[in-house]
Amino acid sequence: MTPLWQAVDLPALPGRSLLWIDDLRHLSPEYLARYFRPQAQGISPRVLARALRGAAPEVAEHVLGHAAPELTTAVREHGAEDVDRAQIRQAQLTVATVYFWEMAYHGRPEVYEQFSARQQPPLAELFPVTGVHDRTVLDVGTGGGRVLAHLDGHAARLYGVDPCRPLLAIAATKVPGAVLHEGGFDRLPLPDCSVDLVVSHGAYQVSEERGGTSGLAEVRRVLRPGGTARIAVANPSTAQHLRSTGVTEIAVRGAIEWTAPPADADPLLHHLLRLAHVHFDEQGRGRTPVWLFEIVRPA
Template sequence: MTGADSTGGTGSTGGTEGADHDRVRRSYDAVAEEYRARIGDELDGKPLDRALLGALAEQAGDGARLADLGCGPGHVAAWLAGRGTSVVGFDLSPAMVAIGRERHPEVEFREGDLLRLPAGDGEFDAAVALYSLIHLAPDELAPALTEIRRVLRPGGGLLVAFHIGSEVRNLTEWWGHEVDVDFHFLEPSAVAAALQEAGFRIKARLERAPYPHEAETRRACLLARRED
């Protein structure tokens, strides 16, 4: 993944908030304004993504409380809020959170990471993590999914999306900005197994080719439900 078409934002700082996670934060801070300008309307051209997000919101029900984990500038959170849900967007990047608060006042935004979410137990009826798991180190995936489960009510839905593969791509230049951020491709079977181990049941799987405006990688979406 080049990062230029990610529908999410940044991932986790990790429990130790080490140098790798600081790199992710600084990189997304650097590109935040350009990211919003290029990515802010991307759902208009992603019918399958909209369908999955709509299904998650419909299953959660009117007035449900949703979390957008790795929300970037808040465009996905705002789309969900327009479907009758109350949405909280979480992102590691202060610059992304600031843009979200300015542009989408109907959404609540919090700075936070996937391993230690600033949220209560069972606070949300559903959650999305679109292209945010890709910034986790391999040994952080399981604890991150356990943390996501913590903030979901029993039976709560979760939609995750990621790029398919086993490689790690490092990006040092992004839209003219100097960055240093890794993108971890993931195998759908491995993510499904990690979800099940964390206490989720897989309800649907989808793999798709990239849209013409996206980086040329195959993508996977998994729709899961927290077991009681």
């Protein structure tokens, strides 16, 4: 018999103003069912159980009520184990660290949009508009629609895919003519051979949950014969992973240019910039390298 779930009452962390375990409440039921795969991120069911036992009861109910049944069963098996507060706090730190960006996307999309507004990627170099005329384009990890807005008016048809519904709502206001779908690299919600060009900026990651080899296979699946994918990443480890898969690397002259926010901006915005390892000079300017990779499906 599955043990009863036993919550542990913990005092609130002093001075906490950023995201913590209770902010998992912002992950939508659809996200939890389709994309919440903590084991792929190195989080065991035991660690997740410990973290949730110190969360608000309604948060644990939300996560376990919508996550994949096999994950929920595995987590509940640890619901009555003896644990101390230090173990729970450590588990919460682990989960909150891994899912910090997702909690920010889903729970504070307006702050993530502010984060996006501080950066200026070399979009004209990464995704030239001259290459999209009369073509069907898919933007994977579209977020608030920045790349779609760059291509709008040039492509024959634009699709955007992102697992975060609040960010898709923002994208819809910027590019009302785009067709937007909730989804991710692991399972693109488009038919085989349906697009001429796949673009992605900053969304692809190494893990299978957020990209990986299965994500590259999905990109190839939706490309038409002769179609092309251009995947831009700003993490050197992710770039090295893509090199190891054998895809073609294209040299990039430009970089992501950043502008520092005012000192009194939302603390979460400042924290997101720290997590992105953005360093500003005395003039409030920053610069992050970007790597570009191309996949061509044979005609």
